[in-house]
Amino acid sequence: MAQLTRPVRHDPAPSLWAYRLERLMLTPAVRFFLRAGVPFLITLGATSAYLGDQDRRDQVLLTIHELRDKFEMRPEFMVKLMAVEGASANVESDIREVAQLDFPMTSFDIDLDTLQQTILELPAVKDVSLFIRAGNILQINVIERQPVVLWRSRDGLDLVDREGVVVGGVSTRATREDLPLIAGDGARDAVPEALRILSAAAPLKDRVRGLVRVGERRWDLVLDRGQRVLLPVAKPVQALERVIALDEAQQLFARDLSSVDMRLAARPTIRMNQDAVAHWWLSKDMLVEAGQ
């Protein structure tokens, strides 16, 4: 007899606003906004509300830094010493000076690129490669510039490599007796040519004092006793070889002459010393007298 208590019939129709709300919820733009926009806005709002406070922001940054430092300071990443290979003692000390690293330090703080640039700025260094090798050692492999000549300038004596770069200075000629000497403006820019001339001048090695660059275009070979060979701009080596051949045949440089001018290949010229002609006449007279 359930029918006696008549239940209140439920109206299945949605109210107008419920209907409108449901239609709104089925609109694609609204659905997208609810699915993507609202979570985004909530996240954004919560984050900015939390980070709005300066103290909290500092706290967060501090925590991040601490964690980072802790990680970087782990013994696996600590570099304990620096090994320099291929450099002479003073270059090595220069490198240690410019690198300015106080070990032990973490490898995250070592900027190898900048360090390489810094070391490359040292004049004595031609090339350098850096890496952190096993055992946490900063390995620096240096290729040094090899000084090949001494260059005498107004400021003093400098060591110059094959490419004309000043590698270092020396106080006296005697410290590097093994290197030939060049001088004059622009001498540094023609070091390879100078070396070729000097190797061609090997037969005169005992007498060669050095090379002088004249007018930044040609070389003078200077021998002892103030003798000079004036070499041309073009083909100086051949010109020198001609002079040496002449010397071997005629003992040219043993004579009392001040210079051999090879600047014009077709017309080599020699200049006698001031009194040489007079002496020559004198000795000739003496010979004549003796002969008679």
Added chain:
Amino acid sequence: MMDLYESQRAMRNMRRAAMQRGVVAILDVGSSKIACLVLRFDNAERVTTGDGVGSLAGQAGFRVIGAATTRSRGVRFGEVEAMQEAEKAIRTAIQAAQKMAKVRVDHVIACFSGAGPRSYGLAGEVELSGQMVTEQDVSRVLAACDVPDFGGGREVIHAQPVNFALDHRSGLSDPRGQMGNRLATDMHMLTVDAAAVQNLVHCIHRCDLELAGIASSAYVTGIASLVEDEQELGAACIDMGGGATGISIFMKKHMIYADAVRMGGDHVTGDISMALQIPHANAERLKTFYGGVIATGMDDREQIEIGGETGDWEHDRRTVTRAELIGVMRPRVEEILEEVRYRLDAAGFDHLPSQQIVLTGGASQIPGLDGLASRILGQQVRLGRPLRVHGLPQAATGPGFASAVGMCLFAAHPQDEWWDFDLPHDRYPARSLKRAVRWFKENW
């Protein structure tokens, strides 16, 4: 007429917009139930074929993605009677269908069975302007149809050209491009009560929906339940609904007549309720479970508890035999069918070459109805079920959903109506910019 033309064209544009959006709702406002289907059109597969029925019976390219039915309220005889109630019922159906489809629908195509449909046959004849029939000539001949005085307060909902005749050749479906001198047309026009349409439109607008089309239930039921050759050869579709019974006669794939009887299954229920003195809901239950129209000896012995909720034990425990129930139902069903017979005779259905009659609609599910109908309507009677369409739930495939399914087909491939053709030149306002544009278009 101009006004109607504009409003129908506006609805067509709305339909096009709905197609572009790809989602449109179908609303069958009946007296006993309101059904709502949500259709999705996939634009890639828009097949337009010349004649009425294309591939897959014209139902390629759409799919039912939402379906809902609700008990109708505030609708009687297929007309809106109580606006608030009807609006609530429509809202319920729409919301449930939307929920199932998971998409919002803004455009709705509605149909209703009542509002006193009246058919008119129109004829028009016009001399061709040139040798060949052009689109303009078709427009002119449609405009030349002499519209009968269908009275104030009525509105045209269908106006379909059903036949074209060129000189002495008749039965052309598309005269465009053919040679001739005189073009004549026959047009079928269906008018309904304007107030009923206005009420329905108002209800739908109150649900925040746009009306993309409106159709007569008799017409769309015919589309759904008549098979192709029945439509071609001539057949009548009887849509036995809750509050009204629709009649539509098809010939050569066009509806040529439509009418409605203001009686239906609800009246049968009412008779049972009155005769057995039981509530309406119980009567409806008895009708659907034990109803019938032809009694047998077995039915005399079958006792049915009819129930009741008066609280009087004796009264609530009464039983009737099934034969008694059939005896209550049969006269009313006979009356409906007699009325249908009368309307068909008035329409001249017996002159048609094929006299196939198809019974459909919710009330056509009474057992034995086809036997009774064949005695009253003629020998060629069958029970019709709507076509299968993609995605239609099993619950919505019964004959009660014939008009809803027909509306799907109507939405996908509407037949050419008078307002689908452009207005003839001389109907444009004299200084219209459109007229100037048209002149340029045609002369260059």
